[in-house]
Amino acid sequence: MTRVVIVDDHAMFRAGVRAELAGAVEVVAEAEDVPTAVAAVREHQPDVVLLDVHLPGGGGVEVMRQVGATGTRFLALSVSDAAEDVIGTIRGGARGYVTKTITGPELVAAITRVADGDAVFSPRLAGFVLDAFAGSIEIAAVDEDLDRLTEREREVMRLIARGYAYKEVARELFISIKTVETHMSSVLRKLQLSSRHELTRWASDRRLL
CATH class of the missing domain: 3.40.50.2300 (Response regulator)
Structure with a gap:
């Protein structure tokens, strides 16, 4: 066996x-x-x-x-x-x-x-x-960007990019809405993005959704 x-x-x-x-x-x-x-x-x-x-x-x-x-x-x-x-x-x-x-x-x-x-x-x-x-997915670029994010930030990023509201993310990950907001701010800063819309487009382009 x-x-x-x-x-x-x-x-x-x-x-x-x-x-x-x-x-x-x-x-x-x-x-x-x-x-x-x-x-x-x-x-x-x-x-x-x-x-x-x-x-x-x-x-x-x-x-x-x-x-x-x-x-x-x-x-x-x-x-x-x-x-x-x-x-x-x-x-x-x-x-x-x-x-x-x-x-x-x-x-x-x-x-x-x-x-x-x-x-x-x-x-x-x-x-x-x-x-x-x-070569249709730019792996080096994906890795470099994602390496800036912590494990929890990646989870928050993916859910937000998929259209989840902050309270839905909080419920899904068993964390507070305030914590979700903190992680989201960190994600946008690290990825040099300014909005949820930009984040969704960024994640979609990299096939992270």
């Missing part, structure tokens, strides 16, 4: 994935953040790591960076389908990227294929990767 480590900061989600994989693969460990993920991979040396993109302690890319070159392959399993997350994770070393809308049998198949050395993507996400290599 393919040996798997599940990395996600939500215990209920990990339990659900483990149940879906039962009997098809061997789940040897679970982890909830970057340090526990790195420790689990080093200890168990699994065939595949199911890796959430956004984790406490630095994110999925940081897990791959700290683990370094091993025989373990990484398959991103994330709620995010944003271009910068997909491309950044693949650049960080993942062999595939699927979203959490995937079914249990599809996930088993994706794990098996990644373990065999294939690259696996949800259909829509494959287009991002192809576009990136074709």
